[in-house]
Amino acid sequence: MAKRLFKVWRGNAEGGDFKEFQIDVDPGMVVLDVLHRIQAQQANDLALRWNCKAGKCGSCSMEINGKPKLACMTRMNSFTEDETITCQPLKTFPVMRDLVTDVSFNYEQNKRIPKFKPKPRDADGQYRMYQEDVDRVQEFRKCIECFLCQDVCHVLRDRDGREQKTFIGPRFMIRVASLEMHPLDTEDRIPELKKEFGSGMCNITRCCTEVCPEHIGITDNGIIPMKERVVDRFYDPVAIIGRKLFGIRKRTKSRSETGE
Amino acid sequence: MVIGAGGAGLRAAIACSGQQLNTGVISKSLLGKAHTVMAEGGMAAAMGNVDPRDNWKVHFRDTMRGGKFLNVWRMAELHAKQAPDRVRELEEWGAVFDRTKEGLISQRNFGGHRYPRLAHVGDRTGLELIRSLQDHGIHQGIDFHMEVTALELLKDGDRIAGVLAYRRETGRFVVFKCKAVILATGGGGKAWPVTSNSWEYTGDGIAMAYDAGAELMDVEFTQFHPTGMVWPLSVRGILVTEGVRGDGGILKNNKGERFMFNYISERFAPETAATVEEADRWLAGDKTARRPPELLTRDEVARAITAEVKAGRGSPHGGVFLDIASRVPADVIKRKLPSMYHQFKELAEVDITKEPMEVGPTLHYFMGGIRVDADSQQTTVPGLFACGECAAGLHGANRLGGNSLSDLIVFGKLAGDGAKAYISALSGSPKAQDDQITSAIRRATEILNRETGENPYLLHADLEKTMAKGVGIVRQKDELETAIAELEELKVKAQTMKAPGASQYNPGWHEALSMKSLLVTSEAVTRAALMREESRGAHTRLDHPGESAEWVKFNVIVKKGGDGKMEVEKRPKPEGAPQLVAIANAKIEDLESGKVGADAT
Numbered sequence: 065m066a067k068r069l070f071k072v073w074r075g076n077a078e079g080g081d082f083k084e085f086q087i088d089v090d091p092g093m094v095v096l097d098v099l100h101r102i103q104a105q106q107a108n109d110l111a112l113r114w115n116c117k118a119g120k121c122g123s124c125s126m127e128i129n130g131k132p133k134l135a136c137m138t139r140m141n142s143f144t145e146d147e148t149i150t151c152q153p154l155k156t157f158p159v160m161r162d163l164v165t166d167v168s169f170n171y172e173q174n175k176r177i178p179k180f181k182p183k184p185r186d187a188d189g190q191y192r193m194y195q196e197d198v199d200r201v202q203e204f205r206k207c208i209e210c211f212l213c214q215d216v217c218h219v220l221r222d223r224d225g226r227e228q229k230t231f232i233g234p235r236f237m238i239r240v241a242s243l244e245m246h247p248l249d250t251e252d253r254i255p256e257l258k259k260e261f262g263s264g265m266c267n268i269t270r271c272c273t274e275v276c277p278e279h280i281g282i283t284d285n286g287i288i289p290m291k292e293r294v295v296d297r298f299y300d301p302v303a304i305i306g307r308k309l310f311g312i313r314k315r316t317k318s319r320s321e322t323g324e
Numbered sequence: 325m326v327i328g329a330g331g332a333g334l335r336a337a338i339a340c341s342g343q344q345l346n347t348g349v350i351s352k353s354l355l356g357k358a359h360t361v362m363a364e365g366g367m368a369a370a371m372g373n374v375d376p377r378d379n380w381k382v383h384f385r386d387t388m389r390g391g392k393f394l395n396v397w398r399m400a401e402l403h404a405k406q407a408p409d410r411v412r413e414l415e416e417w418g419a420v421f422d423r424t425k426e427g428l429i430s431q432r433n434f435g436g437h438r439y440p441r442l443a444h445v446g447d448r449t450g451l452e453l454i455r456s457l458q459d460h461g462i463h464q465g466i467d468f469h470m471e472v473t474a475l476e477l478l479k480d481g482d483r484i485a486g487v488l489a490y491r492r493e494t495g496r497f498v499v500f501k502c503k504a505v506i507l508a509t510g511g512g513g514k515a516w517p518v519t520s521n522s523w524e525y526t527g528d529g530i531a532m533a534y535d536a537g538a539e540l541m542d543v544e545f546t547q548f549h550p551t552g553m554v555w556p557l558s559v560r561g562i563l564v565t566e567g568v569r570g571d572g573g574i575l576k577n578n579k580g581e582r583f584m585f586n587y588i589s590e591r592f593a594p595e596t597a598a599t600v601e602e603a604d605r606w607l608a609g610d611k612t613a614r615r616p617p618e619l620l621t622r623d624e625v626a627r628a629i630t631a632e633v634k635a636g637r638g639s640p641h642g643g644v645f646l647d648i649a650s651r652v653p654a655d656v657i658k659r660k661l662p663s664m665y666h667q668f669k670e671l672a673e674v675d676i677t678k679e680p681m682e683v684g685p686t687l688h689y690f691m692g693g694i695r696v697d698a699d700s701q702q703t704t705v706p707g708l709f710a711c712g713e714c715a716a717g718l719h720g721a722n723r724l725g726g727n728s729l730s731d732l733i734v735f736g737k738l739a740g741d742g743a744k745a746y747i748s749a750l751s752g753s754p755k756a757q758d759d760q761i762t763s764a765i766r767r768a769t770e771i772l773n774r775e776t777g778e779n780p781y782l783l784h785a786d787l788e789k790t791m792a793k794g795v796g797i798v799r800q801k802d803e804l805e806t807a808i809a810e811l812e813e814l815k816v817k818a819q820t821m822k823a824p825g826a827s828q829y830n831p832g833w834h835e836a837l838s839m840k841s842l843l844v845t846s847e848a849v850t851r852a853a854l855m856r857e858e859s860r861g862a863h864t865r866l867d868h869p870g871e872s873a874e875w876v877k878f879n880v881i882v883k884k885g886g887d888g889k890m891e892v893e894k895r896p897k898p899e900g901a902p903q904l905v906a907i908a909n910a911k912i913e914d915l916e917s918g919k920v921g922a923d924a925t
Binding site: 103117162189198208248 | 781831
């Protein structure tokens with residue numbers, strides 16, 4: 065057991081400050097464990113969110129030593145022995161209290177995305193999809209909605225970007241991608257991506273991908289293909305003429321959909 | 325009003341709003357964070373996509389046998405029959421399950437299930453379930469009230485009239501007036517120190533229903549999942565999916581022995597592999613071979629591990645070894661069990677493709693809970709419904725892995741249908757009584773207003789000690805009696821809890837408020853465990869070994885007496901329909917050849 069110094073931001077929407085805590089740390093602990101110990105022993109009313117303690121629910125998102133992280137997945141032995149550990153709320157979202165922020169922005173974005181619209185079932189009442197077609201969709205569906213990508217996105221960090229809803233954010237770009245690439249979905253999602261969800265606002269700095277605790281290829285596998293589909297639809301003159309002349313399909317779809 | 329936004333709550337809310345009920349959902353956490361996300365292995369549904377010999381009768385039989393015949397017959401029947409449709413419906417709402425070569429929903433093997441039956445998405449099936457319901461539900465006109473905790477059910481005479489709750493964010497109280505309430509609040513694992521459950525699992529629904537006069541049933545059956553992480557201490561209890569064993573993982577003691585072959589009980593011997601060689605043939609897909617003993621039901625495996633550790637053959641941190649590294653190639657492990665790989669890599673610094681895991685039993689699930697009508701899910705209080713883990717009946721004395729996620733969607737829907745039928749038949753609008761509301765608010769705010777008092781965190785730690793010591797995997801009379809005496813003391817102390825600070829997002833106050841639920845739940849489990857003088861499923865009494873032919877005919881019912889004291893009753897269990905009894909007791913060959921149950925639909 066060793067004493068460690070924690071600086072934890074305490075306050076509310078009106079303001080606040082870092083408070084110092086000297087606290088015993090046992091081997092094998094993660095930052096969330098230490099915060100719980102602070103809560104039990106020194107600050108009963110320290111506000112923080114958590115649920116699963118295993119990196120599966122995405123509740124305990126915060127900034128630890130300046131980096132957006134899940135407190136439950138940040139091991140104490142990832143710091144040097146005398147390093148001070150600083151915990152503060154996500155910077156992009158308004159503070160409610162201590163380490164808890166108002167993340168309702170994200171739930172509002174999700175609601176803007178039209179729901180999944182599947183094609184009819186096969187004659188025997190089954191849906192058929194092949195594993196190789198759903199692999200890329202399943203990658204996006206690993207998302208635990210910790211909103212670290214939303215937090216680190218520079219478009220959303222900018223308050224105007226959030227308030228004017230110019231960009232739906234990385235989490236919801238891959239949510240749209242998971243629908244757009246879904247072998248059963250029949251909704252055309254490309255015009256909305258461009259006009260409503262601001263796919264052009266992302267300039268591919270890959271900060272979102274870097275912080276994703278699920279290691280989802282947010283930028284390369286999700287956002288870039290979506291941007292490409294927007295470009296193909298709205299800006300590629302050859303494709304536009306091709307579609308007009310030959311009625312080429314608007315969407316690249318999978319084996320199960322094309323019946324190959 | 326639905327209380328709880330896990331799989332059962334969301335499915336119930338979708339059923340309600342789909343039938344034009346004005347529907348709201350209260351959840352203690354943010355939407356999509358409920359404990360359902362932790363479910364890994366899959367949801368059991370006899371679709372027969374992988375093995376066409378599977379059907380609802382075999383699933384029903386497996387469920388009854390796993391539950392040691394204490395299950396409510398009708399619930400096990402409804403569950404087995406309706407699960408396939410509920411799973412396919414999720415697909416219609418966007419869920420993307422792993423596929424078979426033919427493009428259908430893939431199904432995997434799991435403990436106690438005769439055929440590959442669990443629809444799954446890698447080892448994150450719970451997340452897929454909750455996200456599919458969430459993304460569908462937000463377009464259904466349901467009002468979601470996030471980070472709101474229910475405190476008390478409001479009644480008008482006998483009937484439900486609403487819910488008193490508080491917003492965690494502001495500490496403000498809020499009254500939801502409604503005609504029906506569906507409880508989907510999960511179990512009460514947080515009464516134990518080693519549990520797979522998150523902080524939300526404080527038995528709120530069980531305690532609120534009890535206070536409102538509803539009956540609880542068979543709450544002594546608390547499942548210890550055999551494989552929780554045992555190290556590091558801070559993650560002790562976090563689940564290691566049964567899928568590891570389903571995909572070939574084996575259990576070893578510190579002598580390197582594969583000990584499960586020494587713990588095959590008589591009941592399961594005819595269907596369990598007798599040799600390592602046979603177990604390996606089964607794993608390779610040989611349909612004539614029998615299942616490895618690692619896939620026995622959870623209670624059997626948990627007791628075996630406990631016995632090995634007690635005999636001094638445990639691992640360094642007090643568990644046993646779960647080895648998949650020496651059995652399955654590294655890339656297959658990473659593909660089939662990605663969450664497990666990351667969980668151990670990042671939380672325990674163990675590479676499960678190279679070394680064995682250390683595992684041990686962890687309190688995982690409540691089979692018992694609020695007594696409900698099988699078809700409508702209504703409790704004994706008019707207008708009060710319950711579904712999912714907080715309801716009793718489907719799982720009997722022990723739950724099979726994979727039967728929980730399917731439970732949520734089958735009975736979540738039935739609870740919604742039940743609430744619709746109740747409201748349609750209701751005359752007049754029940755009115756909540758002001759004095760009930762004001763006295764409940766006073767009790768809650770006293771915790772903040774008191775000058776000094778008991779620290780709720782320390783009280784919770786004491787409760788955990790009591791339950792671990794007295795109401796663990798193996799139980800006996802004197803220890804249970806000591807636990808009851810300690811619980812009585814804790815109840816007195818809980819009268820004077822003090823939480824410093826204001827009511828705005830104050831975890832200390834939240835902790836104090838949930839202690840009330842935990843204490844009711846713990847007392848109910850302990851008193852029921854003392855009454856049931858036999859060992860059945862997840863309930864093991866050292867002083868009453870073995871199943872008793874007498875006790876299978878009885879449920880243990882807990883309710884609040886007229887004097888406010890807890891009453892426990894041994895009540896005859898209703899018999900099953902003859903056809904169901906025949907199917908459950910049939911030899912598997914007779915069932916499959918159609919000698920038994922051929923006319924059952």
